[in-house]
Each structure stands twice: as C-alpha cells, then as structure tokens.
Amino acid sequence: xxxxxxxxxxxxxxxxxxxxxxxxxxxxxxxxxxxxxxxxxxxxxxxxxxxxxxxxxxxxxxxxxxxxxxxxxxxxxxxxxxxxxxxxxxxxxxxxxxxxxxxxxxxxxxxxxxxxxxxxxxxxxxxxxxxxxxxxxxxxxxxxxxxxx
Numbered sequence: 001x002x003x004x005x006x007x008x009x010x011x012x013x014x015x016x017x018x019x020x021x022x023x024x025x026x027x028x029x030x031x032x033x034x035x036x037x038x039x040x041x042x043x044x045x046x047x048x049x050x051x052x053x054x055x056x057x058x059x060x061x062x063x064x065x066x067x068x069x070x071x072x073x074x075x076x077x078x079x080x081x082x083x084x085x086x087x088x089x090x091x092x093x094x095x096x097x098x099x100x101x102x103x104x105x106x107x108x109x110x111x112x113x114x115x116x117x118x119x120x121x122x123x124x125x126x127x128x129x130x131x132x133x134x135x136x137x138x139x140x141x142x143x144x145x146x147x148x149x
Contacts, residue, residue, distance in 0.1 A: 003052060009077060010048040012084045017041040019091050033126045037087070040133040044080065047140045051077075054147060069147055076139040083132045090125055 017038055024034045051073065 003055065006048060006052045006055070006077065009081055009084070010045055010052065012081070012088075013041055013045045013048060016084055016087055016091065017045065019088075023091070031123070033123065033130055037126070037130050037133060040130065040137055044133065044137050044140070047137060047144065048077075048080075051140065051144055054144065069143060072143050072146075073140070076136060076143060079132075080136045080140070083129065083136055087129050087133075090122060090129065093122070 020034055020038045020041065024038060
C-alpha cells in the first residue's frame with residue numbers, strides 16, 4: 001500500500017472515530033461496545049500514522065517490496081480497510097431518530113424503543129467488528145515492532 005492509501009485509511013479511521021464519538025455522545029444509552037470501538041479506532045489511527053512515518057523516515061529498507069514484513073503489513077492494512085468499510089456501513093445503518101431527553105442536560109437524547117431494538121439487534125455485529133478492530137491493532141503493532149528490530 002502506498003502513502004496515499006495509508007493516508008486515506010488514516011482519514012477513514014478518523015472519520016469513523018468521529019461518527020462513533022458523535023453517536024456515543026448524543027445518546028445516553030450508548031453502550032460500552034461503542035465506547036471501546038472509539039478507543040480502538042483512535043489507537044489504530046495512531047498506529048497508521050506511525051507506520052506512515054516509518055515508511056518515510058524510519059526503516060524504509062525493512063519494508064522493501066516483496067519482503068515478509070511488507071507482505072504482512074499489506075495484508076493487515078487491507079484487512080483494516082475492509083473492517084473500516086463494514087463498520088462505516090453498520091454505523092450508517094443505525095439510522096436512529098432521537099427523542100429529546102428530559103432533565104438538566106436536554107442537549108442529550110435518549111433512544112426510542114425502535115432504536116434500542118436496532119441497537120440490540122446490531123450488538124452482535126458491533127461486538128464482532130470490535131474484535132476485528134482489536135485484531136487489526138494487534139497485527140499492525142506487532143508488525144511495526146518487528147520493523148524496528
């Protein structure tokens with residue numbers, strides 16, 4: 001994956017992080033899965049930035065075309081792109097209509113019954129995507145560590 005692809009992936013990660021944060025911030029009933037996804041996306045974004053920096057100034061010789069590390073990173077980055085795409089689609093699919101909340105923090109909203117059902121129905125998918133994000137983070141971090149050895 002070239003620099004433009006990595007930057008595009010980093011921007012995609014930042015965009016998904018922002019959308020997840022907006023959902024969690026807007027809804028009082030946002031569950032821990034969404035909050036964990038935000039954390040994993042932020043860490044992945046840092047890892048992607050670190051990888052791009054390494055390609056430019058760090059150890060470009062370690063990432064030569066056809067090398068084991070280069071192939072492993074390509075695989076991890078492609079899997080990351082697929083995971084971000086799936087997560088983006090599921091976030092769009094939530095399509096939740098907020099109901100104003102009562103009390104002192106009226107800027108927050110509460111999920112209606114239909115939205116709660118959609119959220120519960122998607123919980124298994126979101127938990128699976130969270131596991132994929134964690135796996136991508138672990139893979140990229142391990143490969144970055146191997147590049148510095």
